Amino acid sequence: MVGTEEKELLKFLIHIDMFKNEYFAGLLEMVAQEVGYENLGILRIPCAAECFRNLLNQFQKSTSSTTSFLF
Numbered sequence: 001m002v003g004t005e006e007k008e009l010l011k012f013l014i015h016i017d018m019f020k021n022e023y024f025a026g027l028l029e030m031v032a033q034e035v036g037y038e039n040l041g042i043l044r045i046p047c048a049a050e051c052f053r054n055l056l057n058q059f060q061k062s063t064s065s066t067t068s069f070l071f
Contacts, residue, residue, distance in 0.1 A: 010049040
């Protein structure tokens with residue numbers, strides 16, 4: 001789930017190959033530092049959904065074989 005407020009949360013399906021991307025891994029590390037590793041349940045990324053979508057597009061350009069989907 002991505003969003004800064006409950007009503008703005010969006011689901012993203014991230015292709016497994018995206019986790020091999022060093023920039024995406026760095027983003028996840030920053031999220032872990034902010035919310036901690038003890039977070040139970042679904043991963044929530046505190047970022048505006050449009051900003052996250054733009055980041056994914058940039059990450060995908062660096063790893064052309066990956067895809068993601070917005071639900």
